[in-house]
Amino acid sequence: MRDVAIIAFAQTKHRRSYEGTSEVEFLAPVLQEVQAKAGLEKKDIDFVCSGSSDYLAGQAFSFVVTLDAYGPWPPITESHVDMDGAWALYEAWVKMQTGKIDTALIYAYGKSSPGSIRRVLTRQLEPYYTQPLWPDSVALAALQARVGLDAGTWTEEQMAEVAATSRRNAKGNPFAQVVDDAEPATLLSKDYFVDPLRVHDCPPITDGAAAVIMVAGDKAKELTDRPAWIRGIDHRIDPAALGVRDLTVSPSAQLAAEKAGVADGNVDVAELHAPFTHQEIILRNALGLGDGVDVNPSGGALAANPVMTAGLIRFGELADRISRGEADRGVAHATSGACLQQNLVAVLEGE
Amino acid sequence: MSDVVTAPPLTLPDRLSSIDEPVKSIRTPAAVRYTYSPGQAPSEFLYKVAQKQLTGRKCPQCTKVYIPPRETCPTCGVTTLPDIIDLPDVGTVTSFCVVNVQFYGQAMEVPYVGALILIDGSDIPLMHLLQEVDVETVHMGMRVEAVWVDEGDMGPTLESIKYFRPNGEPDADWNSYKDNV
Numbered sequence: 001m002r003d004v005a006i007i008a009f010a011q012t013k014h015r016r017s018y019e020g021t022s023e024v025e026f027l028a029p030v031l032q033e034v035q036a037k038a039g040l041e042k043k044d045i046d047f048v049c050s051g052s053s054d055y056l057a058g059q060a061f062s063f064v065v066t067l068d069a070y071g072p073w074p075p076i077t078e079s080h081v082d083m084d085g086a087w088a089l090y091e092a093w094v095k096m097q098t099g100k101i102d103t104a105l106i107y108a109y110g111k112s113s114p115g116s117i118r119r120v121l122t123r124q125l126e127p128y129y130t131q132p133l134w135p136d137s138v139a140l141a142a143l144q145a146r147v148g149l150d151a152g153t154w155t156e157e158q159m160a161e162v163a164a165t166s167r168r169n170a171k172g173n174p175f176a177q178v179v180d181d182a183e184p185a186t187l188l189s190k191d192y193f194v195d196p197l198r199v200h201d202c203p204p205i206t207d208g209a210a211a212v213i214m215v216a217g218d219k220a221k222e223l224t225d226r227p228a229w230i231r232g233i234d235h236r237i238d239p240a241a242l243g244v245r246d247l248t249v250s251p252s253a254q255l256a257a258e259k260a261g262v263a264d265g266n267v268d269v270a271e272l273h274a275p276f277t278h279q280e281i282i283l284r285n286a287l288g289l290g291d292g293v294d295v296n297p298s299g300g301a302l303a304a305n306p307v308m309t310a311g312l313i314r315f316g317e318l319a320d321r322i323s324r325g326e327a328d329r330g331v332a333h334a335t336s337g338a339c340l341q342q343n344l345v346a347v348l349e350g351e
Numbered sequence: 352m353s354d355v356v357t358a359p360p361l362t363l364p365d366r367l368s369s370i371d372e373p374v375k376s377i378r379t380p381a382a383v384r385y386t387y388s389p390g391q392a393p394s395e396f397l398y399k400v401a402q403k404q405l406t407g408r409k410c411p412q413c414t415k416v417y418i419p420p421r422e423t424c425p426t427c428g429v430t431t432l433p434d435i436i437d438l439p440d441v442g443t444v445t446s447f448c449v450v451n452v453q454f455y456g457q458a459m460e461v462p463y464v465g466a467l468i469l470i471d472g473s474d475i476p477l478m479h480l481l482q483e484v485d486v487e488t489v490h491m492g493m494r495v496e497a498v499w500v501d502e503g504d505m506g507p508t509l510e511s512i513k514y515f516r517p518n519g520e521p522d523a524d525w526n527s528y529k530d531n532v
Contacts, residue, residue, distance in 0.1 A: 022390025028423040028430065042428065058385035068421065071428020114385040123383070132379040 004096050005220035005227030006212050006348070007323075008038035009316030014177045014208035014304035017113035023057060027109050027209045028069040034105065034211040039223055042071065045213075046101035048078045049092045051085030051108040052308045055120050066109065077101075084108060084273070085312030086334030086344050089214065093233055096216045103219070109209035110307035117205050117307065125338060126240045137338065138202055141276040142194040144247040144339045148278055149196055153248045156196065159277040160184035163200035163302055166277075170299025177304040178204050200302075203275040208306030210313045228319035228348045231329075234259035235344035242339065253286040253333070253343035260331075260345045262287055268327040269294040271314035273334045275301045282340060283333060293331075297321070311335060311344065322350045392422040395435060397507035403499055405438040407473050415474035440497035440512070442470040442477070443523040445531045449486050462486050468495060468515055469528050476531050479509070483516035492528065494520035 010033035012018075018026045035041060048070060054062045063080050072078060081087045085108020092104035112120075118136035125131045148154045164184045170176035187200045194202075220227040236252035236259075238245055257263070270293050274280035280295065280302075289295065296302075298317040301310040311334025318332045329349045336342040389397065392408060396419040399406045408420035408431040415424065416436055424431055447466040450459070464486055467476035481489060483498070496518035505511045 020388055020391060020394065022388055022393070022422070025390045025392070025422040028428070031428065032430075055383075058383065058387070068425035069423055069428065071424060071426055073426040114387060115383055119383050123381070127379070128377065131381070 002097050002099065002216055003220070003229055004093055004214055004216045005224075005229045006315060006319035007215050007220055007224045007227050008034050008213040009210070009320050010034035010037060011175050011210040011313055011316065012208045012306075013175050014206045014306055016177070016205060016207070018111060018207040019113055023062065023066045023109055023111055024069045026111070026207070027066060027107065030209045030211050031070050031105070031107060034107075034213055038213040038215075040103065040213060042076075045103050045105050046077065047092055047095055047104040048072075048076055049080070049088040049104060049106050050078075051081045051083050051088040051106075051312065052110065053082050055123050056110055056112055056115065056117075056307060058115055070105075070107075083336050083342075084308050084310065084334050084344075085210065086273075086315060086332075087235065087311075087336070089212065089312060089315060090233060090235060090344060092214055093230060096214070102216045104214045105211060106214060106312065107209065107211035108306075108309040108312040110309045111207045112205050112307055113207050121307075121338075130242070138194045138197065140242070140338045141202070141279070142197045143242075145196050145201065145276065145278045148248045148282070151248050154278050154281045156188060157184060158281060159201050160187045160198075162274075162277040162280045163187055166296055166299050166302040167200075169297050170303035173298045173303065175208075175304065176299045177206055179299070179303065197276065201277040203301050203305035203310075204303075206304050206306045206310075208304060208309055208313075210306070210309050210316055212312065212316050212319065224323065226323045226325060226350050228322040228350065231347045231349050232260035232262075232264075233344070233346040235342065237337075237342045238340075240337075240341065245339070247339055248282065250282050250286040250340050250343060253283055253335075253340065253345065256343050256345040257287045257331075260347050262331055262345060262347055264347075265329050267293050267329060267331055269297060269318065269321060269330040271298060271300065271318045271330070271332050272296055273301050273311045273314050274340075275305055275310070275335070277302065279335075279340055283343075286343075287331060287333070287345065289331070294327075315346065315348075318348050322348055325350070390422060392420040392431070394507075396420050399435070400509065400511050401505050401507045403440075403505065403511070405440055405470060405497075407436045407438050407470075408432060409434070409436060416472060417475050418470055418473040418477055436472070438470050438472050440470070440499075441518060442468040442473075442495060442515070443528050444481070444489065444491055444493040444495060445469050445476045445528050446491065447481065447489050449489070464489050466495070466515065467531075469531050474531070479512060480514035481516065482514040490522075491532065492522040492525065494518050494523060
């Protein structure tokens, strides 16, 4: 396996809405910042790969328009996934393994404010039996939470604990959107939003963008003192039909973690892409993370959830933490689809 | 009297009562509503159009002036200069298309001309209609001017310009628009 490292990360300050600003306008400063941080210019970058969804903008091929933010001239080598940017990172990583490229810029953006995100996300469901019923993302997560509560896999108190920790951790993250000191008991005193979920169990609706630069081999060492090396990476998928899944567990995340080698060493920190509180519990179990692991020190997706972007942010946050010397070995996770259907897991290490 | 409510017997048309007849298609209508943001630079352009003024923005790197203006130069990927550059409503035809075919939803009577017009002082042609002209005489390099709608109908849309028409000036020199064809 060719050594590949993340050497730079930039993101927007995440907000409920960047109203009046186009995708190009709010993405461009992030792309400029990440290149400046890496000390690279366009001519140094071999491959650009992005993750986003045209369903958020409501415009076909809007991701092509957004390339204006990068300035694709002279012509560039470029690709796009209609998934979270973490999968764009995976594509770039595979391309690096072939030896064809040495540097890649990966970006993702999610501007949910133009539409109704709960309705928009129904469009990713299986089209014959599920989509026509318009089950929205929060309702599906509520079904999943209910299964786990009734099975005794988690409790509402544990869910509130996840939310309180995320919000408290987010106090150290200047880019986060939901930040406070609320105690779990205070959170639990609130009414249900979509029973059994309260507002604190759900992610905020966010406009945001992020970018990372990934470099192979010795070049990473030349460009930064402490690259965050990708030691293992894998992604797996559970069936699209919700009825055939046991929603209290995540076999795809577990398998991806095994293949990525999560258990092959000590894990200091984990950035998990868990948009709903109970999903963090599912992922901790699936990835076999013990109590000693610092989970989502950035606040995670409960503190800011730009769709198609929150997974890539987990990679950036973890890589930054490793590069600053605050962690030696960590896990980055991204999810896509309803109820944690698709999962990508990577192990990152300092030297 | 019984408390039990019996569902009426299910009656399907004959063709559906047998599973030998496959379902060939289903209809699942869907609609999602969006509020579109053109962005800051295009917004400032549209508000100026409502005041009968065309504007652009310049890239500090390649020095191209974009109309409609953009926050970022799509060639260089750098932020354009913040100054709004006022542009005239006069330009040069760089390419055109004579439409002779009726199609569904068409608002115009055929034949009509769609043209790419390089507004003086800009580096990107704008697409608009060309009228008050014999379609046989339209050609590259033709000088044209905007015909605006009445004051009361002006708004933040390019429809504030009804169309362009020849302004009678001699043809533009090829070198003045050769980079835009």
